[in-house]
Structures are given as C-alpha cells and as structure tokens.
Amino acid sequence: MKPDFSVLNRENIVAFIGDIFERRGDEEYLGEPVTMAEHMLQGATIAEQNGQAEEIIVGALLHDIGHFTSEFGTYHPDDTEDRHHEDAGAEVLEQFFPSVITDCCRYHVAAKRYLCATKPEYFARLSTASVHTLELQGGPMNDDEIAAFEENPNLKEIIQVRYLDEAGKRADMATPDFTHFAPMVQRMVDRHMGTA
Numbered sequence: 429m430k431p432d433f434s435v436l437n438r439e440n441i442v443a444f445i446g447d448i449f450e451r452r453g454d455e456e457y458l459g460e461p462v463t464m465a466e467h468m469l470q471g472a473t474i475a476e477q478n479g480q481a482e483e484i485i486v487g488a489l490l491h492d493i494g495h496f497t498s499e500f501g502t503y504h505p506d507d508t509e510d511r512h513h514e515d516a517g518a519e520v521l522e523q524f525f526p527s528v529i530t531d532c533c534r535y536h537v538a539a540k541r542y543l544c545a546t547k548p549e550y551f552a553r554l555s556t557a558s559v560h561t562l563e564l565q566g567g568p569m570n571d572d573e574i575a576a577f578e579e580n581p582n583l584k585e586i587i588q589v590r591y592l593d594e595a596g597k598r599a600d601m602a603t604p605d606f607t608h609f610a611p612m613v614q615r616m617v618d619r620h621m622g623t624a
C-alpha cells in the first residue's frame with residue numbers, strides 16, 4: 429500500500445520518521461550484519477562522535493529512508509535491477525528538509541559510483557553486498573558523469589554521508605535510538621520550513 433504523504437506536515441514528520449524506525453527498523457539491510465535502523469543510527473552516531481555538522485548527522489540518519497517506502501520493496505541479493513530507493517527517499521524528504529539533506533539521500537548511490545571512479549582506495553572499503561549493488565547501479569562513473577556530479581553545491585556533504593554509509597555496517601556497535609536525534613531532525617525541518 430502506498431503511504432499517504434499528504435497528511436504529513438512539519439509538526440508530525442519527525443514522529444512519522446521515528447515511527448518508521450521503530451516499526452520497520454529491524455528489517456535486514458542489504459545482506460549486511462546490521463539492521464536498517466542500526467545502519468542509519470550508526471552512521472549518525474559516528475558523525476556525532478566526530479563532531480560533524482548537524483546536516484551531516486541528519487543526512488546519515490535519513491539517507492536510506494527510501495528503503496522503508498513499501499511501494500519500492502526491499503533489496504534482495506537476486507535482484508537484477510536497481511530499485512532506486514534513493515529517489516523514493518528523496519521524494520519524501522524534499523518536502524520537509526533542506527536540499528543538503530535531500531541530496532545526501534538522493535545521491536548516496538551516485539556518490540558510491542563517483543568515489544569508485546575517482547578514489548581507487550575507496551573501492552576496497554565496500555562490503556560484498558555493496559560491490560554487488562554497484563554493478564546494478566551502473567558501475568563507476570564515466571568522465572562526463574563525474575564532471576556533472578561535481579557541479580552539485582552539496583558535493584562535500586554528499587561525500588561525507590557516503591563515507592558514513594560505509595562506516596555504519598558494524599556488527600557490534602551500540603548507538604542511541606532515534607529519539608536521541610529527533611530534536612536535531614526537527615531543527616533541520618524548521619530550518620527548511622520555518623517555525624511559525
């Protein structure tokens with residue numbers, strides 16, 4: 429069933445996302461040793477521990493939210509085409525969040541393709557599941573794609589969140605839950621939509 433996004437507003441969007449973390453966060457993530465919620469919470473926690481900006485923390489926290497939009501299903505190792513979860517997530521987020529957050533979601537797959545093409549040492553960081561999806565996602569970018577990608581004013585943040593995406597796949601890391609980050613998420617919404 430397609431979620432009804434029309435009922436969402438700046439007062440309830442954070443609770444809506446928190447509810448998704450709670451109800452569906454235990455789902456498997458890409459054949460990794462973490463659940464979906466653990467993966468996103470780990471990225472956000474690592475960013476916070478490293479003193480990174482709130483937009484990076486929230487970007488990491490929400491970058492895979494598209495996996496939860498049920499109409500796109502979930503990844504399976506037998507998939508032969510990419511399901512574009514990043515676009516699904518960005519479509520929801522862009523109504524409520526600054527473009528930097530939305531772009532960290534929309535382009536986190538592109539960032540992987542970009543880094544594989546421009547940073548040879550990056551490929552070695554990828555998990556087995558991430559290497560598998562890289563092929564489905566089009567492989568490393570070509571020169572034209574790299575040039576176009578570098579035009580994005582949020583490039584730096586997109587890349588930072590991508591590194592957090594790789595980092596947040598630890599089997600044994602404790603993190604705070606979503607409620608710890610909720611005030612920060614609300615600040616991002618308020619920044620985009622105003623508080624009045």
Ligand SMILES: [Fe+2]
Pocket residue numbers: 467491492593
């Ligand atoms: Fe991810």
